[in-house]
Amino acid sequence: MSPGKIMEPEVSWISPAASAESYAYEGPPRNVAYVENIKFPPELQPKSYDIQGTHPDSQILFLDVSILDATGKLPYRGDVYIKGKHGRSRQRIVSVGDVPNKASLLRNPKIRVFQGRGRTLMPGLGDAHTHFSWNGSNLDRLGGLPLEEHVLLTARSARCYLDSGYTMCFGAASAKDRLDVVVRDGINAGDIPGPRYLANAKEIARTDGELVPGITAYADGPEQFEEVVNRHIDLGADQVKLSMSGEEITEIRSAQDCYYTDEEAAACVRTAHGRGVRLCAHARARDSVRMCVKHGIDVIYHASYIDEEGMNMLEAKKDRHVVAPGLNWLIATLYEAEAFGFPQSKAEQVGYKKELEAAIRGLREMHRRGIVVLPGGDYGFAWTPHGTYARDLGHFKKLLGFTAHEAVIASTFGVAKLFMRSHEMGQIKEGNFADCILVDGDPLKDIDVLQDHDKLNIILINGRVHKAARSEYISPAVASDRDTALIPEDFPEVKASMQKDY
Known part of the structure; x- marks a missing residue:
């Protein structure tokens, strides 16, 4: 396929006259190069967490799959071999395409064999703007939710992401100080199911700039901001969230207003980066976006204006920042919140139609200029419920000028780069972690197939099967030389311990 021509818009991207057709593109994915260009400073590398619970002797073989490897290549048919222990590495992909010792592997009853039958094997998806602790209902009640119930809710959300094919999530704020941290540690210990996770703490706002009081940490002036940032890092947060601009649904904090001062933003960056931690920011307003770039806030959420x-x-x-717009929040708030007491007429009145139109124009232009835009839709509100995360990929294709292939790359390789672990995550290639999904369909022809959980036939995290119907373990009689038809009883697995030392 020859590269398509990138069309320059005939009018300024800022103009309402800028059309989707101006950004139409058909060709190889451009954003592989965009993502590769990102170079977060190595001193800001988060801790490289491992997930426990996969037996070192486990082995899995996928036969005859369509491999969508997220490197930019078109899908190709082949086999994929995964081994629990390979040299000094664990839970890795060993062979992709051709498996040299396939005949002998098929004779080994301790190897799980999955017949792909041409289904798509791709990396697990990633979300760049995750709120495990949002309750899918009334955020105003989150601050008062008892801790015990809130821990259970947060763990359930983590599992929901994995059930939805998501194996990487970047925390964008926690409703209580340590909810994200505790659930992250539980996932890594193998105690609860969930994706690889980088945790956050409460979002930090000025006393005149909070969005939801009960889930906010407050600071005023550079010294207080330094103190709160340090406290969040001491709690175990992998990144720190700044709430810099407003949100129209509050009706008192405009999305076009920036509440931080330059001195406060600079103090946050100086403190966090000085301790090797990155920052992300709720930055819808023009001035808050400028402030993020000026002072080096690494992850910019929204950037609508x-x-x-x-x-x-x-x-x-653009080599130092990524943008995660949370596009589904704007769309759902404008068009789908009426059943929850926020009709479209009200949403338009407070400014959501204006913001959505501005955001789409800006995000199309970012993608054209090679700025990395990643999916992550601010899920966990009543009208953006958990489990619907892959809607973002459809929005990227239908509204932002992404091809389906580019949307997939953004949600896999792109989020792996956000983790600063793209060398071992986010692609189907030898040496990478075995985090992958087998999809009954072709996401490059129908990106919305990733929203259908019934089409996510097999989900692997860290080389461990999280989801697979029993029928997946039964080999057709003529499919291979293998004699074993049912799940091997002695397949090596780690059994959950009932007692641990704490």
Whole structure:
């Protein structure tokens, strides 16, 4: 397939006249190069957590799958071999495409064999804006939810992400100080199911700039911000969230207003980066986006009202920042919240239609300029419920000028780069972690297939089967030389211990 021509818009991207057709593109995915260009400073590398619970002797063989490897290549047919222990590494993909010792592997009854029958094997998905502790209902009640119930809710959300094919999630704020941290540690210990996770703590706001009081940490002035940032890092947060601009649904904090001062933003960056921790920011307003780029806030959420100056600033430093717009929040709040007491007429009145239109124009232009835009839709509200995360990929394709292939790459390789672990996550290739999903369909022809949980036939995390129907373990009589038809009883697995030392 020859590369398509990138069309320059005939009018300024800021103009409402800028059309989707101006950004139409058909060709090889452009954003592999965009993602590879990201170079977060190595001193900001988060801890490289391992997930326990996969037996070192486990082995899995996928036969005849369509391999969508997220490297930019078109899918190709082949086999994939996964081994629990391979040299000094564990839970890794050993062979992709051709498996040299396939005949002998098929004779080994301790190896799980899955017949692909041409289904798509791809990396597990990733979300760049995750709230495990959001309750799918009334955020105003989150601060008062008893801790014990809130821990259970947060763990359930983590499992829901994995059930939805998500194996990487980047925490964007926690409703209580340590909910994210505790659930992350439980996932890594193998105690609860969930994706690989980088945890956050409460979002930090000025006393005149909070969005939801009960789930906010407060600071005023550079010294207080330094103190709160340090406290969150001491709690175990992998990144720190700043709430810099407003949100129209509050009706008192406009999305076009920035509440931080330059001195406060600089203090947060100086403190966090000084301790090797990155920052992310709720930054819808023009001035908050500029402030993020000026001071080096690594992950910019929303960026709805970016202007030409901010766009140029961001483009000049596109190797140091990613944008996660949370697009589904805007769409659902505008068009799908009426059943929950927020009708479209009200959403338009407070400004969501205006913001959505501005955000789409800006995000299309970011993608054209090579700025990395990642999916993550602010899920966990009543009208953006848990389990619907893959809607973001459809929005990227239908609204932002992404091809389906680019949307897949953003949600796999792109989120792995956000983790600063793209060398071992986010692609189906030899040496990478065995985090993958087998999809009954072709996401490049129908991106919405990733929203259908029934089509996510097999889900692996860390080389361990999280989801697979019993029928997946039964080999057709003529499919191979293998004699074993049912699940081997002695397949090596780690059994959950009933007692642990704490």
